[in-house]
Amino acid sequence: MARIDRADVERIAELARLELAPDEAERMAAELAAILGYVEQLDALDTDAVEPTYHALPLKTPLREDRAEPPLPPERAVANAPASEGFAFVVPKVLDEDES
Amino acid sequence: MRFATASELAAALDGGRASALELADAALAGAERARGLGAFVQLSPERARADAAASDARRARGEARGPLDGVPVALKDLLVDEGEPCTCASRILEGFVAPYPGTAVARLRAAGAVVIGRTNMDEFAMGSSTEHSVYGPARNPWDPARTPGGSSGGSAAAVAAGVVPIALGSDTGGSIRQPASLCGVVGLKPTYGRVSRYGLVAFASSLDQIGPFARTAADCALALEAIAGHDPRDSTSLPEPAPRLREALTGDVSGLVIGLPREFFAAGGVAPEVGERVRAAVAELERAGAKTREVSLPHAPYAIATYYLIATAEASSNLARYDGVRFGRRAEAATLGEMYRRTRSEGFGPEVKRRILLGTYVLSAGYYDAYYRKAMKVRTLLRRDFEQAFAGCDLIAGPTTPEPAFRIGEKTGDPLAMYLSDIYTVSANLAGIPGVSLPCGFAEGLPVGLQLLGRPLDEATLLRTADAYQRRTDWHTRTPDPALWEGSR
Numbered sequence: 001m002a003r004i005d006r007a008d009v010e011r012i013a014e015l016a017r018l019e020l021a022p023d024e025a026e027r028m029a030a031e032l033a034a035i036l037g038y039v040e041q042l043d044a045l046d047t048d049a050v051e052p053t054y055h056a057l058p059l060k061t062p063l064r065e066d067r068a069e070p071p072l073p074p075e076r077a078v079a080n081a082p083a084s085e086g087f088a089f090v091v092p093k094v095l096d097e098d099e100s
Numbered sequence: 101m102r103f104a105t106a107s108e109l110a111a112a113l114d115g116g117r118a119s120a121l122e123l124a125d126a127a128l129a130g131a132e133r134a135r136g137l138g139a140f141v142q143l144s145p146e147r148a149r150a151d152a153a154a155s156d157a158r159r160a161r162g163e164a165r166g167p168l169d170g171v172p173v174a175l176k177d178l179l180v181d182e183g184e185p186c187t188c189a190s191r192i193l194e195g196f197v198a199p200y201p202g203t204a205v206a207r208l209r210a211a212g213a214v215v216i217g218r219t220n221m222d223e224f225a226m227g228s229s230t231e232h233s234v235y236g237p238a239r240n241p242w243d244p245a246r247t248p249g250g251s252s253g254g255s256a257a258a259v260a261a262g263v264v265p266i267a268l269g270s271d272t273g274g275s276i277r278q279p280a281s282l283c284g285v286v287g288l289k290p291t292y293g294r295v296s297r298y299g300l301v302a303f304a305s306s307l308d309q310i311g312p313f314a315r316t317a318a319d320c321a322l323a324l325e326a327i328a329g330h331d332p333r334d335s336t337s338l339p340e341p342a343p344r345l346r347e348a349l350t351g352d353v354s355g356l357v358i359g360l361p362r363e364f365f366a367a368g369g370v371a372p373e374v375g376e377r378v379r380a381a382v383a384e385l386e387r388a389g390a391k392t393r394e395v396s397l398p399h400a401p402y403a404i405a406t407y408y409l410i411a412t413a414e415a416s417s418n419l420a421r422y423d424g425v426r427f428g429r430r431a432e433a434a435t436l437g438e439m440y441r442r443t444r445s446e447g448f449g450p451e452v453k454r455r456i457l458l459g460t461y462v463l464s465a466g467y468y469d470a471y472y473r474k475a476m477k478v479r480t481l482l483r484r485d486f487e488q489a490f491a492g493c494d495l496i497a498g499p500t501t502p503e504p505a506f507r508i509g510e511k512t513g514d515p516l517a518m519y520l521s522d523i524y525t526v527s528a529n530l531a532g533i534p535g536v537s538l539p540c541g542f543a544e545g546l547p548v549g550l551q552l553l554g555r556p557l558d559e560a561t562l563l564r565t566a567d568a569y570q571r572r573t574d575w576h577t578r579t580p581d582p583a584l585w586e587g588s589r
Contacts, residue, residue, distance in 0.1 A: 052476030056532025082430035
């Protein structure tokens, strides 16, 4: 069985920038354990000699001429921002943090 | 005109028996009357009426753009449309207005289709019932106590209720075919890369594909012809031009070999009545001249497990962009890190959080090989299964879903039970192949869907077979009783 407990959930929540209430973390741990238990059926398959599929259909990386095209006008690019100044996004201060 | 197909509406427009403006008004009024179904999250009456008037003017000048010119349509709320909100039924995209149009939407509009509104969905397309929506659930027109399926449940319900003849959705693991099956309409997931994903809000990028809902295979052909084709703005868009599908609808299936995967008919998997309806539909195609043979997809039973590892991994990465900086809703906080956490925690619903957490876990150090890489390898095995099956048949047939529409609330407490609703649909996304669901009867008064799966890029054979079936049967002409959802609210 998959071992995932509340501490694991809190660790990955931090990686995913999510905050969970203690009861939410507890519930998520139980649900994720059930899902991971289900996916462990894949262990029954021998895949040592199998190449992974990253693209369902074979497609070469398409190339195009390196030609400048009109971009999204900057005023429209910032129009949806919760806070902006000129053509810049405004965010709370980044200093005094142990993360970026 | 209610419940008319797009082809019928096109004939009425060409024959002067209806105007695009009348059709738009009728669709808008129908959407208002269907409010109790929760199918729409936004209606655009002013823009729709202006577009319809422009369509009428084109037709009057003899410049109609083709069969979709003047036909009312609806869009799932994750397809961006310039100047319109796009929320993905999530709180986190509250207030977002798209600054550019997605390719499929732009092509549909260029064909003259009149967009009347945007349809309900599971948040970020994560769900199989359209219950995980910030707007509340959508309901099944055949029984409003039941779900329309999902995640494109609003689009399926809008077509099933006769509001619009065509609606666009997206299918990552069955999100077009499963609701089409549960609502008794046709839903087509094209080959991966057939329709540009530019302007489709990303859930799982290696699986996502846009496709149409309609009452008939012929209407799906019209819609796919309009939206398909290479797009330089999507690097996974296939270089092939849009397929010519209408001429493929000959009604002739004689000599076609239909593969019946034994895994899709296994006892204990599909509900007995659903299995019976599907076998009866296959028998009808045999009477039309098709041949059948048993095939095997030995890794199909592993598809759900494979899918939930790959889809959640890709989703956890794709949804990192919702951080309260560039668009959508921001929770105020003193520091940047706190702002990220609060914005995402308040903005995402529980199913989205669950999938982000699962995806983050399977990609995290120490688990990548055991889960994500393993799933990518099983994906290869599934692709090979289909390659081998298609060596001996032209298309594959089976049920779309194991059971008819389930009750609202029935599966929300058990994520795994909800995921298993997609057991017959996810394989096509993992293999990148096209699939269509079409109505083939009823079980306990609820629609049953026949699923057809095809070779990559062979939408033509799928739609030819679906169309031939619809010429010989009348399931697609059955409609739910509007009294079920009108006047109740």
